Amino acid sequence: MSGELLPRGVEGDSLLKVATFAWPMPSSSRGAERRDDSAIERPRAESRHAGQLDFAVDVTGGGCGEVANPRVASMKIAALPLKVRSFVFPEAPSFAWGNKGSDGADRDASANGARRRSKLKRRTRMKPPTDVIKLQDRLYYLLQPPLESLVSAETIRFPFEPFPYQFEGIAFLYPRHAAILADEMGLGKTMQAISTMRLLLHGREARQILLICPKPLVSNWRREFAQWAPEIPIGVIEGDAAKRSWQWRQPGTPIKIANYELLMRDRDEVLAPDLHFDLVVLDEAQRIKNRSGTTNKIVTSIRRTRSWALTGTPVENSLDDLVGIFDFLSEGYLRPGMHPRTIAREVREYVLRRTKDMVLEDMPPKLYRDEEIDLSPEQAETYAQAEDSGVIRLNELGDSMTVQHVFELVLRLKQICNFDPSTGASSKLERLEADLAEVAASGQKAIVFSQWVKTIEKLRPRLEPFGPLEYHGKIASPKRDAILQRFKEDPKSHVLLMSYGAGSVGLNLQFCRYVFLFDRWWNPAIEDQAINRAHRIGAAGSVTVTRMTSANTIEQRIHDVLQQKRELFETVFSETGAPGNIGLTQDEIFGLFNLATPKGPIRRAG
């Protein structure tokens, strides 16, 4: 249908030519410029999407009526095709637990948000991981509002506002089915994990979560849940077998906390075919680094949808530790012996590692003092005899020598570095007494770490003036919290004597400004964990770490080897931010004494 500009009846060749065009007809009244073309008779469009408008113009410039039929050239301007693709997302109730229904919570949150509006400059948004393939799922994560808005709108209350990097940690964990949060100790992995679990539960994306942690940390997790997710019911799996069996199947507790040790006993319960968890979180996940260990076998067999691992030290001794942890995330994804750079590339998507230096600009500094202390004359004499006779004995063993033989000698020498066994002389202790006198005089508190409980017991009598308290494996678990409380509150208690094993993880002692490593652990990762009991969020000021090493002894050799390895791994993992903490291999332990392994000679380190 066209609007004719020409008189009817004109036929044949003509000087007047008309072209006819058609295009979509707007459905609503347009501007004046389109209403003015009333000279053209326009068709009524059936719909604004399908309508066509025909248009005729005189293309010859002519207009005389009596000449001839004009030639008409017609062209349709096609309607612009328009396809819409739609995605519908679940509307999560804002409060699955609590006093209010979701609608009420929404309204309250809106009103509170209106009252509490602030100019938020930072936006932390979720990014879909690369292994989320479906566009609908990717858009679901991508279209979520910034996490900061949850705090701003008081949708979910936090005891205090998380740091920006903690929001990033939550945004990292939330969309992932497989993840390792490997932040340095003290950055709040616990809080980030709890907050993300909380969001998943509120969003109905998870209903049953299992958290597995070392037994001494169960009470710590319980406290942290009370602080960061007070509305979420949690259940600690404990008690006799019948009670535990009932607890494993309690649907009313969306979060269950179990300890690694207990998994052995409850193996049949936790691996029952009808028990499934939406998420299983492993705290201190380095516990499953041994791929052939029972713990690894059990946790990797738990039926689950999501798998998260929390650890400050995913690599303690070798890259195979990481392979063990990935067995939990996805068995076979990493293999022993893979090239470090290949591993770095493969794990990049699944590992988030931040250090304090990276994220906390206002974190108080951590100052290291390496004290190289000469052995006392008595210690030096005993040490020399022990080393000489020990090395001779090892050489005599020949091919039957094992790393265990070398290990025994190392331990014996390290003990002599602490105390002369016959006289009790200790130049380290003398230095420690002097240092602690300064600490106590300034009203500060210190933690002293040792590898051995026996050493701690020997230290205590000499440190009585400083009100020493002990925290180690011999102290019953129910008494430990009271000891920490007393250490915090008693102004006369200036020093806490801790073993690395009992005090290296999960404790918050940020009121301490001084840390002494009376002897050195094999693995700097463990030392870092110990140091970070004090140097963590909330630290009142700088933390001074004194690393005591006996000069010209096995301690110094170990220190040198570990330092070299730390530098090497920091280089390898710089791309992913994975930690560079690593222990000694068997060859390196042999190398401490310039010994040949049964497989052949090796170079002496240091």
Next chain:
Amino acid sequence: MSSTKGSETGIGFVTVVKSEELGYVGGLLVVNPLGRPLEFHATAPVKPSRAHEILYGATLEPFLVGERIVGALTEAAKLPLRLVLTDRREVIDGAPAASWGPVLVRSHDDSDAAIDSTPWELRRAVGEFELAARDSLRETLAIDDLSEPFDRIREALDEARKSASRPATRRPGEAA
């Protein structure tokens, strides 16, 4: 994914992205009062021809953006839209007299965004209405920065564009 059952109405954020290569792509994000996504609708790219450009002239963008694209997007919405916000003036200029009365959101500086008008003509006609609408909207919607959801839409449109060409990768969590 479950349905959006539970919300009676939604608040829409709509924008249109123009590129030389693809033409115009529109996206509508429907959120709840907390800003969480309920629906997302996106058009396939629409590229007007040279003939369209010549014949429509200055009316092309208001027509294409405000009427065709935004009209199709809002028609696709499953939930009734209580309000639609946009950062494109063409939406206001080209919008039909729809029940969802578009509100223009414009950034005044890098750190804040504010509502300029509700709708554009009303802002020009009655200054007081603007103030009342702003207060009312802020009681309705717990979003601090009203320009923020448009960034989400733009990212989502970009994601949709890229998704077709993204190679599949292995998913560790699936093997558990």
